[in-house]
């Protein structure tokens with residue numbers, strides 16, 4: 001059974017939402033990303049989105065764009081490096097379901113036939129490719145299914161009539177984007193967000209998760225009543241950015257990791 005499915009059914013039993021953090025792999029470096037993955041797991045993350053840094057993150061706001069640039073500037077992170085990070089974290093005992101988050105170009109450049117065996121070998125359970133529209137995902141969806149890897153679709157409040165079609169082909173869970181525009185913390189969400197979430201929920205038996213803009217406990221609680229999962233990216237990436245000086249020095253590294261853990265624990269428990 002796919003780790004994502006397993007985790008959602010465990011959490012459903014406990015009537016708990018899945019906290020799904022997003023981090024940019026390689027920001028500030030690969031080893032620190034592995035330590036952050038372990039820290040997120042200790043803090044209560046249900047699964048983790050491992051972001052492949054990309055030079056043209058068109059769907060990302062300033063925080064994640066800066067994070068991608070740091071990762072690429074520090075050490076030219078490739079999609080293969082990110083897959084390796086997942087493999088290493090697993091070999092160090094992580095039980096988290098891993099979701100590789102990547103724009104389509106790095107997958108295309110590496111080649112589907114090359115990427116999928118590596119994803120499988122690294123025990124990666126899901127894939128999110130924000131710039132791969134449903135109309136063009138047939139080949140990738142078929143290969144993902146062969147490897148038992150969920151291709152997790154994004155649905156936006158404007159996806160109205162497409163929601164049904166997108167949800168009917170989804171795997172793992174349906175990622176509901178809370179607002180139009182790019183990633184980044186928000187105080188307001190798309191008007192009609194609750195109706196949108198109800199529409200998605202009615203169109204699939206899969207769990208639904210919400211992302212874009214969530215940063216505080218009040219928002220986490222609000223969306224936990226409707227969604228099975230809550231994704232937090234920018235707010236967490238910002239915390240990592242603030243902790244960079246501590247993470248850079250072995251003497252203060254534990255404090256840096258602790259500040260990340262404290263943020264997550266305050267958010268979800």
Ligand SMILES: O=P(O)(O)OC[C@@H](O)[C@@H](O)c1c[nH]c2ccccc12
Pocket residue numbers: 022049051059060064130154182183184185211212213214231232233234235
């Ligand atoms: O950063 P936010 O506002 O918390 O949103 C989650 C988001 O970071 C993560 O899921 C993600 C990172 N890059 C993306 C691009 C498109 C859709 C989603 C994403």
